Amino acid sequence: MADAGTEIETLIELMAKLPGLGPRSARRAVLHLVKKRGVLLMPLAEAMAEVGRTIRECLNCGNLATGDICPICESEKRANGQICVVEDVADLWAMERAQVFTGRYHVLGGTLSALDGTGPEELRIPQLRDRIAAEDVREVILALGATIDGQTTAHYIADELGESVSVTSLAQGVPVGGELDYLDDGTITAALSARKAL
Amino acid sequence: MADAGTEIETLIELMAKLPGLGPRSARRAVLHLVKKRGVLLMPLAEAMAEVGRTIRECLNCGNLATGDICPICESEKRANGQICVVEDVADLWAMERAQVFTGRYHVLGGTLSALDGTGPEELRIPQLRDRIAAEDVREVILALGATIDGQTTAHYIADELGESVSVTSLAQGVPVGGELDYLDDGTITAALSARKAL
Incomplete structure (x- = not known):
């Protein structure tokens, strides 16, 4: 892939480090990005730089925040x-x-x-x-x-x-919308032992 | 997710537009990026900006190139x-x-x-x-x-x-390392009709 330029190779290598992407899907993603330069590639580059500049961990709770303290820890409510x-x-x-x-x-x-x-x-x-x-x-x-x-x-x-x-x-039990037939034994055991009167 | 800040939301929305990523895997990728700010997020932002600035289509063949003509079209070899x-x-x-x-x-x-x-x-x-x-x-x-x-x-x-x-x-036939049992009928038909003497 020397023909594609080292810029593209660097981008593919970095993209392949994202969870859920491998070398093959990283190549596909990069080609997609190049095709959508104006609407996806450049906005994404800016959004990443912006997140890198502004986002850090809330000193109180560890949530992501733009300041020292996240909005949830700041809210008196x-x-x-x-x-x-x-x-x-x-x-x-x-x-x-x-x-x-x-x-x-x-x-x-x-x-x-x-x-x-x-x-x-x-x-x-x-x-x-x-x-x-x-x-x-x-x-x-x-x-x-x-x-x-x-x-x-x-x-x-x-x-x-x-x-x-x-x-x-949190309570353990049958997930809402879950069918018994698809649940593992552990979940059924937990749900049975925590059963409630109707 | 108002708590995560609009910067994060914007990044997740853009990442979800990549082929192979959906809203869920985009969230996971963004959290990974934030954790690896120095080694992944910022380099990726720069690599994207660099590709956006420098890469275009070769005027001769349509390959990606950093100039008007790609290295393959430039090479006399x-x-x-x-x-x-x-x-x-x-x-x-x-x-x-x-x-x-x-x-x-x-x-x-x-x-x-x-x-x-x-x-x-x-x-x-x-x-x-x-x-x-x-x-x-x-x-x-x-x-x-x-x-x-x-x-x-x-x-x-x-x-x-x-x-x-x-x-x-290109010839059609059995892929190298391919097992007949896993091939579709069309490939087997093509491979048989293009058979060669050993």
Whole structure:
């Protein structure tokens, strides 16, 4: 591909590092970008540079923000005494899309993992403890993945916070619109043991 | 996602327009970019801007180039009297990766299509005719896809060029490493009718 110029090669190599794209789809994406120079390539270059310049992590909760503090931590309306602990900003976005949680968040930035050597210090857990007193938090809602690492992290945080605050976690059960036939045994077991009277 | 800032939203919307990415994978890619700001986000923004500034279509063959004429058309070594006609720059790259063709290319920019209303004028076919005389071409190799539109285009070009030059096309048959069991009937038929003595 020497004929395509080193500029194109560099762009393909960088694009191939994005999750979900490999060398082949990166080439396809770059050709698409070149064809749509005015409406896609140049706006995308600008949008990336702009995000790179302005976006950083909220010093309080770890959400993405344009300033030191994100809009959710800045809003007095969201100081309702609840903090929802999530693994990642993607999970925070998922919660926000559901438009049902009105408190603040705390983004851990991962889960505890003996395998990867991720300990509590890497995970913003000390900061969570600080916030409980500072923001007069009554309830910590653990919205962590139903994986081994996610559940280990949840139990660690619950132990760590102790009696200082009420710690809850998202219910496990049948997803809305889910059919029993397609669910794994673990979900059915969890849903059965958490069954409710109608 | 108002919390993530309009900069992030804009970037996600643009990324979702890339082939192979949807809204969900665009969000994932953007979060990855933000995490890898120094090593991926900023270099990617610069590479895109650079490609947007410098890359255009070769006036002679339609390949991507940093100047008016691409390196292949500029190289005297590649003026061997052969022109390989491809549909798209991606196909030109595929031919170059195989490192077996030593002539020049002609990128059509698509195939004839009655459905999409793509006629010969949209496809750089007139320019191909001009190049045959100008570059003293002896053979035109049609490397077009084995689709209905690809084959229609191949036949149209062969008719158009007439006796002025020898027109060939890539052989059809069993792909190297291919197993008969996984091939479609059309490929097996083509491979059988083009069988060779060992």
